Amino acid sequence: MKPLTIAVVTPRYAVSGVPLAQWRFAAALAQAGHHVDLIIGNCDSDLTVPPAPGVAVRILDKPQVRGMFAPLCRYLRRVRPDVVFSAEDHLNTFLVAAAIVTRSRVKISGSSRVTPFDTYSNRPFTKRWVLKWAARAVAWRADALTCVSQDMVEQYRTVFGPATAHVCVYNIVDQPEARARAAEPVDDPWFLDRSVPLVVAAGTLAPWKGFADLIAAIAVLRDQGSAARLVILGEGPSRAELEALVSTYNLGERVRLPGRVANPLKYFAHSDVFALSSHVEGMPNVLVEAMLAGCTPVATDCPTGPRELLQGGRYGYLVPVADPSALAAGILAALDRPIAPAVLAEAVVPFEQHSVIARHFELIGQ
DSSP states (O other): OOOOEEEEEEEEEOSSHHHHHHHHHHHHHHHTTOEEEEEEEEEOTTOOOOOOTTEEEEEOOOSSGGGGHHHHHHHHHHHOOSEEEEESHHHHHHHHHHHHHHTOOOEEEEEEOSOGGGTOOOSTTSHHHHHHHHHHHHGGGOSEEEESSHHHHHHHHHHHOTTOOOEEOOOOOBOHHHHHHHTSOOOOHHHHOTTSOEEEEESOOSGGGOHHHHHHHHHHHHHTTOOOEEEEEOOOTTHHHHHHHHHHTTOTTTEEEEEOOSOHHHHHHTOSEEEEOOSOOSOOHHHHHHHHTTOEEEEEOOSSSHHHHHGGGTTSEEEOTTOHHHHHHHHHHHHHSOOOHHHHHHHHGGGBHHHHHHHHHHHTTO
16 A cells, blocks of 8 residues: 555543543554644643654644534645544534535545444434434444444444444554563562552543542452452543542552653553543543553443453453442452463454554545
8 A cells, every 4th residue: 555644533632541642653653654634723821742653643632522613624725645544522423514515526535433322322413313314414424333342342343233334353463562561670668579469550530530539449358368460550530530540549658649750561561450430431442552551350340341342351351330339349350360372362363453544544445
């Protein structure tokens, strides 16, 4: 394939699933020899987008997706890219509308990353109802509409009908760079002392991540005689609440919240169990990263992603949502019966970068 001019678009850059997945995708496309623009609506003020060879970063300084419409129209007219890959439903709709308005011939692939039940509604004249009909009105112009899990595809069929064009294409997670990061050393004593069981979690400190349930689960394990420790990597609005919970359970010697880290994979590689306690997900990339690093996963059976990723329990332990006792039991089972690295490696295969890129190009007929 000849080198293409490709835009990868995301509404914002943050240390969270969707922006990081788009950044990895842009880097992989550049690595494959394409000319890549990473277009970002807005970047959190305390962050800097990391450089990637061959990727030109364009930050629009538009905190609202609707504010990206005019800049996207200008970009399509001036640059005339061959392909645009966008992520998240509202952005997908505005991007496709921009292509219609500008009469651009660009190939468009729009990826959905969250459940449509939180985005659209059948209740007439509500905002989510309008968004649903706007998305339906312009969908004809998209060359591909994708979801990051098969369960999510079924949800879109429920909302838009069985004839919807949505298909499943996973995010890129398995890259040579990711494996190199997983092999980096750590200098944290908790991660070096393998005599004490260590559970790690990572994500935005927000209610829907279920970290309060996870902290409660560590209290259950303590009361059952386990010495297990917990480290939650990440930052977010629930920090004060979670720190108060640690204090309430008297877990100060067992639970830490160190904040964001530049390379979570090396911490996963030095942990016994990775715990995903979410109440809802799209497709939790962090769960794939943990398996890539050889860490046995325990995950809530939330919509959508964990059951699909873990194949009903073959690649890890599934537990009910919002149930600290069940989560504690799952962690204990994972500590007693860890999943072999060779088995975990099977789960990561569909997320390998060359396979994912090939599938995207197949769908847009490129």
